Amino acid sequence: MLSTLDEDAPSAITLEEFRRAQSFDRWRQAIRKNLNEECSQYEEHEHIVLVPIPKLDSTAQDLVPKPLRQRLLHLAHHTRLAGHPGITHMFYTLRRNFFWPSLLADIRVVLQHCY
Numbered sequence: 001m002l003s004t005l006d007e008d009a010p011s012a013i014t015l016e017e018f019r020r021a022q023s024f025d026r027w028r029q030a031i032r033k034n035l036n037e038e039c040s041q042y043e044e045h046e047h048i049v050l051v052p053i054p055k056l057d058s059t060a061q062d063l064v065p066k067p068l069r070q071r072l073l074h075l076a077h078h079t080r081l082a083g084h085p086g087i088t089h090m091f092y093t094l095r096r097n098f099f100w101p102s103l104l105a106d107i108r109v110v111l112q113h114c115y
């Protein structure tokens with residue numbers, strides 16, 4: 001998970017915290033019900049974390065539960081290590097490991113409100 005050395009930044013997201021947030025996420029629960037259907041685009045990893053199966057490459061990303069998205073966006077943009085990346089860099093950095101449907105739109109909002 002992403003971590004930071006900044007004192008004012010939110011704390012890093014632990015795997016356990018990620019799993020716990022996913023278990024309460026309604027979207028994840030709906031996806032999990034249909035995991036065994038042939039048309040499902042998702043798979044289960046280590047019995048807990050769901051990852052979408054991308055059509056364009058062979059990588060897989062963690063399905064990010066809603067309560068953790070803003071914190072993850074903050075860590076990926078506002079911290080000293082992140083360095084306020086632009087939209088393309090931020091999108092591809094996050095997309096390498098994480099997925100949610102409004103990822104790109106949410107990144108745009110972060111950049112619009114960055115001073």
Ligand SMILES: [Zn+2]
Nearest residue numbers: 077084114115
């Ligand atoms: Zn910025």
